[in-house]
Amino acid sequence: MKGFLIMLLISTIALTGCNISNNIDNNTEYKKINAEEAKAIIDSEDVIILDVRTQEEYDSGHIENAVLLPVTEIADKAEEILPDKDAKILIYCRSGNRSATASKDLIRMGYTNVYDFGGINSWPYRIVK
Missing domain, CATH: 1.20.5 (Single alpha-helices involved in coiled-coils or other helix-helix interfaces)
Known part of the structure; x- marks a missing residue:
């Protein structure tokens, strides 16, 4: 017994x-939002806009104030570039595939407020070059 x-x-x-x-x-949890929701958040809150494309893609046009961190460098550089794991981070790429991957990677790394808003291809607002 x-x-x-x-x-x-x-x-x-x-x-x-x-x-x-x-x-x-x-x-x-992984959160997917659309461009309109992302724009409303960007316009009303203090957020980090994260572009996970390549340097060349970023240089060809990006969302104003976006921080570049290519998806291939997330594991190595995220904690340096994004030190606050509780900051609200909105992530985009070209079409939505890399932003989904990056979002899930950041969540696995302990980031708590991550939103994937897809690709710049579906961003109907102004971009800067």
């Missing part, structure tokens, strides 16, 4: 530990 109780206690601790980890991981 004593052995059974010890096994039950170990199992309970192990399962509780897993549940705690899963809850922490699930607190931040």
Whole structure:
């Protein structure tokens, strides 16, 4: 009986530990918004606009005040360029694929307020060159 109780206690601790980890991981969810929602947030809040395209793409036209961090450099440079993991970050690329990848990568790295608004191809507002 004593052995059974010890096994039950170990199992309970192990399962509780897993549940705690899963809850922490699930607190931040991937959020997709459209260009209109992104524009409204940009116009009314203090946000970081993150462009995850290449330098060449960025130079050809980007959203005003956007910070460039190519998706290929997220793992190496995010914490340097984006030190506040609770800052509101709105992410875009050309068509929406890289922004989704970058958003999910940042969430896995512990960023808590990340929004993917897709590609600049569907951005109907002004861009700068």
